[in-house]
Amino acid sequence: MADDYGAVLQAAYPRVVASPARTFRDMDVAQDATHDAIFRALSSWHRDGVPHDPVAWLVTTGRNLVIDRIRRGRFEQPLPEEWDVPDSAPTHATDEAAEHQHLKDDLLRLLFTYCHPSLTEESQITLILCIVLDLSAAEIAAAFLSTREAVERRITRAKAALAKAGDGFVCLPKVSFWSDRRRCCGWSTCS
Secondary structure, eight states: OGGGGHHHHHHHHHHHHHHHHHHHOOHHHHHHHHHHHHHHHHHHHHHHOOOSOHHHHHHHHHHHHHHHHHHTTSSOOOOOTTOOOOSSOOOSHHHHHHHHHHHHHHHHHHHHHHTOTTSOHHHHHHHIIIIISOOOHHHHHHHHTOOHHHHHHHHHHHHHHHHHHTOOSOOOOOHHHHHHHHHHTTOTTOO
């Protein structure tokens, strides 16, 4: 039965992991929340069918699971002050559109976070392959012609370097950043 939902879950994974990463600023928490939400989805969707918006369902479920754990004291990290927990999923089309834009922004922020200057290019690529594309350490090792253990150590060191840098989940660059980037690349005619 899990194979029936594989394509939906694989396509949703990067956006689902990006939301708790932004909210809780901790990749381990984000990955745990995402995997727990996927586990719940396999059970729930088998019984009730796939929801209208599987990504929103997974994000909401993962976020609620993390909040429950925090309330029970499993994590020693308080909820961020700027985070507002909705009582229900979006009900209007405009709310759904805003939620989808928020998820796209979270994924973009996650990519910028993994391109942090304190990381080597190899570590940046490894994190993106692992977290954003959901490749296993063994799959990444095969691509890098390395061992699974070496890739696991690289991921651990990269996460530690990001935590030490203290920037957390980075903000998106200002519009002027993109204008300057297009100009220096000769893309000034792009809109």
